[in-house]
Amino acid sequence: MTMALDIVTVPCLNDNYAYLVKAPDGVCIIDAPEAAPIIAAAEARGWEPGVLMITHHHHDHVGGLDALKSRFGLMTMGPAAEKARLPPLDHYLNPGDTGGDGPAHTIAMEVGGHTLGHMAFHFDQAGAVFTADSLMAFGCGRVFEGTYDQMFDSLRKLAALPPDTMVYSGHEYTAANAKFALTIEPQNEALISRVEAVKAARAANRPTAQVRLSEELDTNPFLRSHVPQVAENLGMQGVSPAEVFAEIRRRKDAF
Known part of the structure; x- marks a missing residue:
């Protein structure tokens, strides 16, 4: 799949990422952890970004909104389901809403679990999806507001996207997630190989929270x-995938 977007990963705060996305018809920002690095990039x-798209209400994804809007005169948008918990936005999105043309065509996906309206x-x-704190490299967001079943369903939606889709998540948690992943599937050769690649990338201070979906599906x-x-490794043979997922999430919470 041809990537007709110019995507810039912008490190923010301690371990957050924002993204600048340039298409033929303009530039948008995905999430606003803090303004200064995004403005500089x-x-x-x-x-000159024209749109800011917010994934969810947590402060480390909206903290730079006012300063960015002041600098660029942005149109701001985010999930309608979190309107009461977001800063005031110009436009509120519902699941399935679309906008943009050609490579900029964007579909708002409901991926609740970490927050209810994420x-x-x-x-x-x-061929790109910006997942913030839902699907993450080697991991997924902690289930703060939703249920395990809700997060499981959200990840199934994302897993069903074309496997060559590039996933851009919201935090540099890859190395820590990798250590946990090895406790679940220590015999997974694709996982072992990818963990070594991540170690090398992080040693060189390269971001690793941007990965092809096919790699995520394998690792x-x-x-x-x-x-x-995976079920056998957990002693959960014959148990539903949703229950296995919930057990993996509980183990990660305690890891």
């Missing part, structure tokens, strides 16, 4: 609760 490229933004024509335990070997 845009100005360094001579880009959204992901799927640029379906360009992320939260997307593999249906795999018989």
